[in-house]
Amino acid sequence: MSAVTPSVSLKPSGGLRRRQIVNRIMELLGWSAALAAVGVLFIVIFSVLVQAWPALSWDFLTKPPALFGQPGGGISSAIVGSAIIVGMATAIALPVGILIGIYLTEFAPRFIAQPVQLVLDILNGLPTIITGIFVYGLLVIGHGQSAYAGAFALAIVMLPLVARAAQETLLLVPSVLREGSLALGVSRWRSVTGVILPTTLGGILTGAVLAVARAAGETAPLLFTCSIFNPAVSTDVTKAMPNIPVLIFTYSEQPDKALHEQAWGAALVLMLFVLVSSLLAKALLARSRGKLGR
Amino acid sequence: MAAVQPDYSVSSSSRRLSDRIGDVAIKVITALAALASVVLLGAVIWKVIHLAWPAITKYGLSFITETTWDPVKRQFGALAFIYGTAMSSLIALVIATPLAIAIALWLTELAPGGVRGIVGSLVEMLAAIPSVVLGLWGILVLGPFLANHLEPWLHDHLGFIPLFGEPSPTGTGLFTAGLILTIMVVPIIASICRELFLQVSNELEEGALALGSTRWEMVRGVILPSTRTGIAAAIILGLGRALGEAIAVTQVIGGGTNISVNIFGPIDTLASKIAAAYQGAGSGLEASSLLYLAAILMVIGLITNLFAQVIVRVFDPLKGSH
Numbered sequence: 001m002s003a004v005t006p007s008v009s010l011k012p013s014g015g016l017r018r019r020q021i022v023n024r025i026m027e028l029l030g031w032s033a034a035l036a037a038v039g040v041l042f043i044v045i046f047s048v049l050v051q052a053w054p055a056l057s058w059d060f061l062t063k064p065p066a067l068f069g070q071p072g073g074g075i076s077s078a079i080v081g082s083a084i085i086v087g088m089a090t091a092i093a094l095p096v097g098i099l100i101g102i103y104l105t106e107f108a109p110r111f112i113a114q115p116v117q118l119v120l121d122i123l124n125g126l127p128t129i130i131t132g133i134f135v136y137g138l139l140v141i142g143h144g145q146s147a148y149a150g151a152f153a154l155a156i157v158m159l160p161l162v163a164r165a166a167q168e169t170l171l172l173v174p175s176v177l178r179e180g181s182l183a184l185g186v187s188r189w190r191s192v193t194g195v196i197l198p199t200t201l202g203g204i205l206t207g208a209v210l211a212v213a214r215a216a217g218e219t220a221p222l223l224f225t226c227s228i229f230n231p232a233v234s235t236d237v238t239k240a241m242p243n244i245p246v247l248i249f250t251y252s253e254q255p256d257k258a259l260h261e262q263a264w265g266a267a268l269v270l271m272l273f274v275l276v277s278s279l280l281a282k283a284l285l286a287r288s289r290g291k292l293g294r
Numbered sequence: 295m296a297a298v299q300p301d302y303s304v305s306s307s308s309r310r311l312s313d314r315i316g317d318v319a320i321k322v323i324t325a326l327a328a329l330a331s332v333v334l335l336g337a338v339i340w341k342v343i344h345l346a347w348p349a350i351t352k353y354g355l356s357f358i359t360e361t362t363w364d365p366v367k368r369q370f371g372a373l374a375f376i377y378g379t380a381m382s383s384l385i386a387l388v389i390a391t392p393l394a395i396a397i398a399l400w401l402t403e404l405a406p407g408g409v410r411g412i413v414g415s416l417v418e419m420l421a422a423i424p425s426v427v428l429g430l431w432g433i434l435v436l437g438p439f440l441a442n443h444l445e446p447w448l449h450d451h452l453g454f455i456p457l458f459g460e461p462s463p464t465g466t467g468l469f470t471a472g473l474i475l476t477i478m479v480v481p482i483i484a485s486i487c488r489e490l491f492l493q494v495s496n497e498l499e500e501g502a503l504a505l506g507s508t509r510w511e512m513v514r515g516v517i518l519p520s521t522r523t524g525i526a527a528a529i530i531l532g533l534g535r536a537l538g539e540a541i542a543v544t545q546v547i548g549g550g551t552n553i554s555v556n557i558f559g560p561i562d563t564l565a566s567k568i569a570a571a572y573q574g575a576g577s578g579l580e581a582s583s584l585l586y587l588a589a590i591l592m593v594i595g596l597i598t599n600l601f602a603q604v605i606v607r608v609f610d611p612l613k614g615s616h
Contacts, residue, residue, distance in 0.1 A: 019508050020508060022508070022510060023511070026513070027404060027509065027510070029396055030396050030397075030400035030404050033392075033396035033400060034396075034397050034401070034405070036393065037393070037397055037416070037417050037480060037484070038417075040477055041416055041417075041419060041420050044423060044477075047435045048431070051434070096327050099323060099324045099326075099328075100327045100330075100331055102320075102324045103321075103325055103328045104328065106324070107321050107324060107325065108325075112328075116331065116332060118603055118607075119332050121599070121603050122596065122599050122600060122603065123331065123334065123338075125531070125535075125538075125595065125598075125602075125603075126335075126338065126538070126596070127538025127539070127540065127565055127591060127592070127595045128538070128540070129565050129568055129588070130338065130342060130538070130591060130592045130595065133342055133345065133588045134338045134341050137342070156334065156338075159334075160331075163331065187309070187313035187314075187316060187317055188320065189316035190313070190316065192320060193320075217423075217425070217427070218424070219424070219426040220541050220565075220569060223540075223541075223572040227572055227573075228573070245426045248426045248427065248430055249541060249545070252426075252429065252430045253545070260434060263430055264430070267424075267427045267430055270424055270427060271423070271427060274422050274423075274424060275419070275422075278419065282415075
C-alpha cells in the first residue's frame with residue numbers, strides 16, 4: 001500500500017503552530033495550578049505531622065497543661081472542653097437547622113422561602129469574628145465568658161450550614177414519595193416525620209458532620225466568648241472552658257518553643273478530627289445517595 | 295412506619311384530632327425556626343451597631359478617614375486597618391483568582407479521569423484546614439521561608455517597585471497575610487468555578503473544537519465568556535472570606551498602625567485588630583473604638599455578601615450558554 005504524498009506539508013506552521021504553542025503553554029499552566037494546590041495541602045499536612053511528632057505522647061492526650069514554667073503537660077482539658085462546647089453548639093444548631101430546612105422545602109411559599117435563603121447565605125458569609133462580638137455583647141457583658149456563650153456563637157456558625165444541607169437533601173426526595181404518602185391519606189406532619197425525614201437522614205447527617213468539623217476548628221467566635229480560662233479540666237458550662245482552637249492560637253502567639261510544639265500537637269489532633277469527619281461525611285453521602293437511587 | 299387507621303370519610307373535620315393538631319404544629323414550629331434565623335441576623339446587626347454606638351456618636355464618620363491609632367494619646371481612627379484589609383484581600387485575590395480558575399479548568403477539561411476526583415477532593419480539603427492551623431503554619435513555617443528567601447529575592451530584583459521594599463525580619467507582614475488568605479480563598483473560588491464550567495453546554499464546547507479552535511481558544515471563546523457573571527460572584531464571595539478572616543491574619547500580619555507602601559511591612563486588618571484585643575483593651579475608649587471597627591467590618595462584610603448573592607440570584611450565571 002503506497003501512501004499518497006500530500007502536496008502540502010501537514011506539519012503545522014505559522015499561525016496554527018503559534019496557536020498550538022499557546023494552547024500547550026495554557027495546558028501546562030493548568031497542570032501547574034492543580035499541582036500547586038495539591039502541593040500546598042501536602043506541605044501543610046507534612047509540616048504539622050513533622051512538627052507535632054515530638055509532642056505526641058499518651059501524656060499529651062491525657063494530661064492537662066503543665067503549670068506555668070514547668071515542662072510537660074498535655075491538652076486533655078482542651079479536648080474535653082472542645083467536645084462539650086461543640087456538642088452543645090450541635091444540640092442547638094442541628095434541630096433548628098433541620099426545622100428551617102423542612103419549612104423551606106415543605107411549607108414555605110416562594111416569596112418567603114427566597115428571602116429566608118438569602119438570610120441564611122448572608123449569615124453563612126458573616127465574618128465569624130462578628131458572630132463572636134455579637135455573642136460577647138449578648139451573653140458575655142455583665143456575665144463573663146462561659147462555655148455556653150462559646151457554644152451559642154458556634155451554633156450561629158453551624159446553623160446556616162445545617163439548614164442549607166437539610167434543604168438541599170429534602171429537595172432530592174422524589175415527589176412520588178411525598179405525593180404517595182399524601183395520597184394514602186397520611187397527614188402532612190406524619191408524612192414529614194415518618195416518610196420524608198427518614199429518607200433524608202443520611203444527607204442531613206452529612207451536613208451535620210461537616211458543620212461539626214467546621215465548628216471544631218473555629219477560633220474567632222470563641223475569642224471573646226470562651227478564651228480566658230483556667231487550664232484544668234472543667235465541666236462547668238457557666239465558666240469559660242479550655243478548648244483546642246484558642247489553645248493553638250494563644251500558644252502560637254507566645255515566643256516559647258515548648259508551647260509551639262504543644263500547639264503543633266494540638267493542631268494535629270484538630271486536623272485528624274476534621275479529616276476523619278470529612279471522610280465520614282463523604283461515606284454517609286455516598287450511602288444516602290445509594291438509598292435515594294441517585 | 296406506624297400503621298395508619300383506615301379512615302373512609304372525606305370531610306376534613308372528621309380527621310383525627312392528633313393529625314389536625316400535628317399538621318398545624320409542624321407548620322408553625324418550622325416557620326418559627328425560619329423566623330428565628332431572620333431575627334438572628336437582625337439581632338446581630340442591631341447588637342454590633344449598638345455596641346459601637348458610643349464611639350460612633352463620639353467620632354462620627356471622620357473615624358473612617360483618621361489614620362492615627364494611639365491609645366496613649368487616646369486618638370483612634372480606622373484608616374490604617376481599612377488599608378490593611380483592602381491590601382491583604384487584594385493580594386489574595388490577585389494571586390488566587392487566576393490560580394483558582396486554572397484549577398477549575400484543569401478539573402473540568404484537562405484532568406485524566408483517574409485523578410480528577412482525587413484532586414477535586416484534595417482542593418476541597420484545603421478549605422477544611424482550620425484557619426488557626428493555617429495561621430500556625432504561616433507564622434512558624436511560611437513566614438521564616440519568606441523572610442529568608444522570597445522577600446529578599448523580590449526586593450533585590452524588583453525593588454524598583456516601591457511595593458517590594460525592605461524585607462521583614464521575622465516573616466510577618468501584609469504579604470504573608472495575603473499569601474495565607476490566598477490559600478483560604480483558592481478552594482472557594484475554584485469549587486464555584488468548577489460547578490459553573492461543568493454547566494456550560496457540551497454542544498457549544500464541541501462546536502468550537504469542531505470549528506478547529508484549540509482547547510485554549512475554546513476555553514477563552516466559549517467557557518470564560520459564558521460564565522463571566524458567575525466567576526465575578528465567586529471572586530466576590532472569596533473577597534468576603536478574605537475580608538473577614540481574623541485568626542490566621544492576626545497570627546501572621548505582625549500588627550501595626552503605619553500605612554506603608556512596602557507590602558512586607560507589618561500592619562493590621564479590621565478583623566485582626568479586633569481579634570488581637572481579645573485579652574482586653576486598655577481603656578473604655580479603646581474598647582468602644584474596637585467595637586466601631588467591628589461595626590465597619592460587619593457593614594463591609596454584609597455589603598460584599600449581599601452583592602455576591604444578588605449577582606448569583608438576579609443574573610443567570612450562565613447567561614448566553616443556553
